[in-house]
Amino acid sequence: MSIDLSQFFEVFFEESFEGLDAMESELLNLEPGTEDKETINTIFRAAHSIKGGSGTFGFTSVSDFTHVLETLLDQIRDGQRELTTEYVNLLLKSVDCLRTLLRALQAEETPDLEEANALRGKFEAILGMESASIPEDSSEVTADLALNTYQIDFKPKPHLFKTGNEPLFMISELGELGDIETKAFYDAVPDIQQLHPDECFLSWRFFLTTDKEQRAIEEIFEWVEDDAEITIGMCGGIFEGAGSDISEKREQQSEQKPVVQTPTAPAATNKELVKKAESKKSADSTTSNSIRVGIDKVDSLINMVGELVITQAMLSQIGEQEITESTITALQEGLAQLAHNTRDLQENVMRIRMLPISFVFSRFPRLVRDISQKLNKQVELKLLGEQTELDKTVMEKISDPMVHLVRNSLDHGLEIPEQRIAAGKDPVGTVTLNAFHQGGNIVIEIMDDGQGLNTEKIRQKAIDNGLIQAHEELSSDEVNELIFMPGFSTADEVSDISGRGVGMDVVRRNIQALNGSVEVSSARGLGSTFTIRLPLTLAILDGQLVQVAQHTYIIPLISIVESLQIDISKVSRVGKDLDVLRLRDEYIPILRLYDIFNHQGAIEELDKTLLVVVESDNHKVGLLVDDLLAQQQVVIKSLEANYQKVDGISGATILGDGRVSLIVDISGLIKLSGLKRPGSQELLVEQHSNEVA
């Protein structure tokens, strides 16, 4: 009976990657040179299970490599060796290398072993050169040549099957090493009534004649060390062993018959295992689409659904009664409760998709360490607000732009220690990642205390590249904004870290694709801050329903500043056909939604309509609508999926009555209205209003 091991591959890979992540973060914790036994143990354990797993699945390239790594770790753990920075570096490199190997194997490609072999050579050099504590080489070379007979006693504990181990495999593997004689003891097997099919009552004694070293045998039983008593001993030369065994062998044959029942026991467990694996596999078949959810979140969902069921029962009971005044009141109460339950449920379901941002942040310590070493800069990384939660989809898409921004800060922002000392700063630069919630947005700040953006240089570069005209006057913020233009890089030299100029525009584009924005603020000599603003989730928003002619649109509540009736005396016409409302000290351009969306039949007189003042990208505009309708939470549906991108519309949703309604995209609308020149920060009206003022 054989199991198709490939069904476990995904689980193995997932676990191995997790193990590698754990190793990496623990290694980074080790940095200061103070070695904590528990930390090293954690690293060792991770390495050990990767080695074991890969051995089981026949990924020898991985297991061989992990073996040397493990040996070194073992020696460090036992205190035979001091942990040095050299080791940490080497171990970190091997984590990378293992990750590459595993990725290749996962993609069913043949892994490139060059790097692994080189690293392995280094490990072996370390182990061989400094250590006399591994005697295995010298003593076992001789052992290799001669045939030896080993006596192996294998007495599994009853719970062996439950750990997913199958003695049959081990025995057949053992058989592959050489000639094997097997003796099974079944005296512990109870009566059939007491027999648990998932417990192991058998034990074995093997006589193995082989030219392999003892280590090879130990390896087979490596996985069950804790779940069985195993003694391996050499029983003299081959002749002696063979002679004494013959009689036993006879006995065995007769003894072995009743053993037939053993396969049924493992068969049951195996089936279970396969089933488990299958269910797990079906969940894993979309690896990147899976999510790990805390059990408390699931529990609270179950509670919610329970309440929902109770409410439903209550409502259906009311439905069966005769309609009187009191039932109507009860019905209304029931409906209110239903609304309450639904909203709770919705919030909880959404929360499932939320993960703490530490998932993204956790990759930065390593990145900063590697890059700062490469650049000979001293950097301290500060992480703040790691527990801030955001949507998984957003998180996946934000990590690449963030990596890019952090690299930029390290490469361009921070100065080398000498410069910093000369500038009177701490030679150790600081990069701070900060995440927090603000309104319905998550804000991620990437701050450095480096030299700041060189406005003059950027301006010059932009003129050279033809992005702006030499005579154009731009505020320093506007100049800084230019770094987000395609093909822009001020780095004097192109390094492999950054400087090719294909960065910031991609960063901005990626963030905008998530309905987010990125801004930079910078002070010369003091540092720069990149601020990324993202919606918490892409799936749901609070909307204000508005009416334009006979159409219903949704304006995201989050962007609405206020809604008001227009005081016609405060409206002035600027330019050809642009109305501006003076609202307190601001001039608000009035965008006629019906005009922009090309709808007929809307109210055109300003004093009969309503103005919804919205804010986007620091600009306020007023949207002219016929009427304000309800406010409600809407689920965002893609209009693009079956149609195409529509300017000024960010998506669609389905209203309570089943009709489709479109969601207004404020920044898209501003562009569509022609209020803003491409690439410019200011609205046209702001210039006008300056004139008016």
Place this chain on the structure above:
Amino acid sequence: MSEQKDLNHQLNLRKQQDENQYLTFMMAGEEYGLDILAVQEIRGWEDVTAIPNSPSFVKGAINLRGTIVPIIDLRLRFGIQSISYGPLTVVIVVSVQIREQQKVMGLVVDAVSDVYSISQEKAKDVPDFQDSDNGQYVHGLVNVGEKMVVLLNLAKVLDLNSKQVAQS
């Protein structure tokens, strides 16, 4: 008798691999055919939500069991005078691969007509339209009995990013 024969004949034809089935519909007295495998369902006309600044032939979007599906008036798409929608007006919901994306769209047509099996060979018989705008939308012309059926190339008809649409 001949009907029976005809049916048998059709059944036999269907078994052959180079046979494709086409759903046909009527529009301005002409019969058009769509690959039946692209058809998801046929619905009556219902009110749509207008999409701002869309081409005139895009009537709007409907909610099809939770997905947003754009509705396209094929008459307007082909530049035929539109008629007012009545109880017989139907929407054929199709699922088409357009530029490597599977899209679900609804087509407003006058009425659904029939289903024919047409051999690949016959269907390939495309007359040369000499670059006429609408020519590229035609996958083939076939004669079924006395009638002529225009087989449509849906991927082209519904590709809203094509040049023709951009110009219109």
